[in-house]
Amino acid sequence: MSDPRVFFASERTLLAWIRTGLTIMGFGFVVARFGLFLTLLAAQRAPAAGPAWSPTHFSNLVGIVLVLLGAVSMLFAAHQHRVYVRSLPVEDLPPSHNRAFPVVLAVLLGLLGLALAAYLAV
Numbered sequence: 001m002s003d004p005r006v007f008f009a010s011e012r013t014l015l016a017w018i019r020t021g022l023t024i025m026g027f028g029f030v031v032a033r034f035g036l037f038l039t040l041l042a043a044q045r046a047p048a049a050g051p052a053w054s055p056t057h058f059s060n061l062v063g064i065v066l067v068l069l070g071a072v073s074m075l076f077a078a079h080q081h082r083v084y085v086r087s088l089p090v091e092d093l094p095p096s097h098n099r100a101f102p103v104v105l106a107v108l109l110g111l112l113g114l115a116l117a118a119y120l121a122v
Contacts, residue, residue, distance in 0.1 A: 002091035010084050011102055017077030018106050024070030025113045032063025032120045064120045071113025078106035 035056035042056075082103055085093070093099065 004092060004094045004097075006092050007085065007088060007094060007097075007099075010081060010088075014077055014081040014102050014106060018074055018102075018109060021070040021074035021077070021106075021113070022109065024073065025067045025116065026070075028063045028066025028068075028070060029116065029120070030063070031066060032060045035059025035063065060120065064117050067113055067117040067120060071110045071117065074106045074113065075110035078103045078110065081106075 035058070038059065039056045085099060
């Protein structure tokens with residue numbers, strides 16, 4: 001007897017990791033851009049050049065690390081899901097379901113997250 005619930009539970013877990021990764025990436029972007037906001041606010045108050053390293057640089061660094069963490073978590077979740085699905089018996093895999101779509105989605109979003117981190121670093 002086949003039991004596709006095992007496969008669908010694994011897919012729900014992958015989609016939860018995608019959601020978590022997107023949330024971490026979004027939070028990282030907000031943290032990085034908040035540093036830019038602080039820089040603009042400080043420039044309005046005192047137009048003189050500030051130090052080379054400031055708390056806004058730290059904010060940008062933390063934001064980039066969070067974006068990278070979210071992207072890597074999605075890429076790792078896609079890999080882990082793929083390895084797990086390969087270990088399932090053929091009877092547990094629903095024949096009418098596209099098994100590649102969630103993995104491709106996770107990989108594309110992870111790659112976009114890496115590109116966003118590179119953009120924030122420049």
